[in-house]
Amino acid sequence: MPFAPTEATIEGQIITIPNSNTPDKTKFFLKAKKINGENVNGKTLVTLTGEDFSQYKIGNFYQLTGKLRAPFKASNPSQFDYGKYLRNFDTFTVFYSDNAQIIKSKLTFKWKFLQNLNNLRDKIVNVHAKYLKSPNLEILGGIVFGDDAVAPPDYIKASFVNSGLLHILAASGMNVAFIYGFWVFFLKRIRAPFKFTVLTGMGIIIIYTMMTGLGASVIRAALMLLLILTGKLIDRDAHSISLLAFVAFLMLLYNPMYINDVGFQLSFIVTFGLLIMTPFLMRGKNKFVNWVIGTVSIPIIAQLWVMPIQIFYFNNISLYSVFANIMSVPILSVISFGGFVSSLIATITPSFVCRCFDFVLNPMLTLLVNISDFWGKLPNAAIQTTHPSVFQIILYYAVLLLITALMDKNIRENYLKPIKPVSYTHLT
Numbered sequence: 001m002p003f004a005p006t007e008a009t010i011e012g013q014i015i016t017i018p019n020s021n022t023p024d025k026t027k028f029f030l031k032a033k034k035i036n037g038e039n040v041n042g043k044t045l046v047t048l049t050g051e052d053f054s055q056y057k058i059g060n061f062y063q064l065t066g067k068l069r070a071p072f073k074a075s076n077p078s079q080f081d082y083g084k085y086l087r088n089f090d091t092f093t094v095f096y097s098d099n100a101q102i103i104k105s106k107l108t109f110k111w112k113f114l115q116n117l118n119n120l121r122d123k124i125v126n127v128h129a130k131y132l133k134s135p136n137l138e139i140l141g142g143i144v145f146g147d148d149a150v151a152p153p154d155y156i157k158a159s160f161v162n163s164g165l166l167h168i169l170a171a172s173g174m175n176v177a178f179i180y181g182f183w184v185f186f187l188k189r190i191r192a193p194f195k196f197t198v199l200t201g202m203g204i205i206i207i208y209t210m211m212t213g214l215g216a217s218v219i220r221a222a223l224m225l226l227l228i229l230t231g232k233l234i235d236r237d238a239h240s241i242s243l244l245a246f247v248a249f250l251m252l253l254y255n256p257m258y259i260n261d262v263g264f265q266l267s268f269i270v271t272f273g274l275l276i277m278t279p280f281l282m283r284g285k286n287k288f289v290n291w292v293i294g295t296v297s298i299p300i301i302a303q304l305w306v307m308p309i310q311i312f313y314f315n316n317i318s319l320y321s322v323f324a325n326i327m328s329v330p331i332l333s334v335i336s337f338g339g340f341v342s343s344l345i346a347t348i349t350p351s352f353v354c355r356c357f358d359f360v361l362n363p364m365l366t367l368l369v370n371i372s373d374f375w376g377k378l379p380n381a382a383i384q385t386t387h388p389s390v391f392q393i394i395l396y397y398a399v400l401l402l403i404t405a406l407m408d409k410n411i412r413e414n415y416l417k418p419i420k421p422v423s424y425t426h427l428t
Contacts, residue, residue: 008068010035010044010095011061011103013111017118017213018048018056019151026053029091033061035068043091044068049098056100058118059111066097085313088260117210120347121145127346131358136365142169143332144339146212156369162376164303164321165328168368171212173221173267175336179208180225182337198229208340216251216258217267223247224271240275244268262313266306273305273400274298280407299325304400308393311385318382324375331364331371 012032020026030046033039046064048056056062071083071094086092107115125141132140138152152160152169160166167174180201187197209222224247231238248268251258258264281297299322311317318324342357375381 006036006068007066008035008095009037009063009065010068011063012044013061013105014056014058015043017058018053020053022154024051025049026056028056028058029089030062030064030095042093043089044093044095045071045086045089045091046095046097048100049096050100055102057115059107059115061103061105062100063103064095064097064100066095066099068093068095070094085262088257088262090257118213121211124343124346127351127354128343128358130351131355132362132365135369136362139169139365139368140335140339140361143171143175143335144211144343146171146215146218156372159369159372159376161316162318162382163324163372164318164375165324165368165372168328168332170217170263171215172217173271174332175212175340176205176208176218176221176225178333178336179340180205182333195233198233202226202229207344211343216261216264219251220247220264220267220271223250241272244271244275262309265309269309270302270305273301276404277301277407295329296326299329308388308396311388312393315387316382316384319380320375320378324371327371328368331368335361335364335368 010030010032011034012030014028015031016029018026018028026048028046028048029043032042032044048064070092071086073081073083083092086094125137125145128140129137135153135156138156142152157166157169160169183201183204184197187200205222205225209218212218224243227243227247228238251264278294278297278301281293302325303322307317338357338361342354342361345357346354
């Protein structure tokens, strides 16, 4: 960008929820309209220094004065390239400011809706804050509302990175599955009608998706689940791989920049891996055995499919992430559903009801932290790696697909039969 580096005054609109992991700084993406009085059309990542950040809301227009800079680039192949990372969000500059003034402007329905939704999230988090202390509050906020709800302390983030549990701190497709699964389990126990169960479940998923801030992983899971449930209502089944491809098409049609989003890539590649590999492992008729196999195998499969992308973007791998995830999944399922239900209750009932939920969730959140600390502090928990080439990643996935094909009996028998030698006696 020709404006960077420079001292600048920028006018623009906040387009992401302001996020702060330190008391004196907050970050957000700003859609710039003017720089030093000159009309522009671009985004920049703002780091704002101050004390009271409650006045900064998504959708509002502000005038900021500060330093416009180009993001730092990696100086060696194994270093994280911040500039390349920001380009995934169509952003090429960073802006540092300690002076922001609101510009009065009429908001469209979209921005009013997002602002009111964020205000509701803040209200719910404030209710939880009465009964949960750091870091449990931030972890619950991340699980239920996404990583832009309440940023965790740096030491917690480092622990979850080393243990391979960082994905827990951001609402994901797994949370969608947990919440819907618990809802169905509950309604089945009270013998609720099938259509009522499905329709109310769809409503809950829509509400939850909006409350999370609409991350790529949550949108993917919600769209897939909603389409599957719609098919069940009209007595139609969907092919899982085709449905995954269709959802990817819809999301890219809406926003082509999703293709560069790491969360989008991780969500779809892991889901694809789970869809093609788990059916071979859970063919038994015993539900408990299948549950145990799923609890153990799903983190392993997910790690196999996510590893190349993780190494490509972050140049590290968590050696014990499989074990940490296996231990965390049962706890996380309860926290996801309990946290979501208690958050809904917090908006319509006295806060003491939320206190009862938090009383149960608090020890589970503490246990989650202890699991992360245990695995994250073991020797060589996080191993630094070299940057792989695209060819190496393609080769890795080709081998993984071949292994998957060999696991399928039908493919083995129909397409991978050994070639028998020709008998010359039949030719004479």
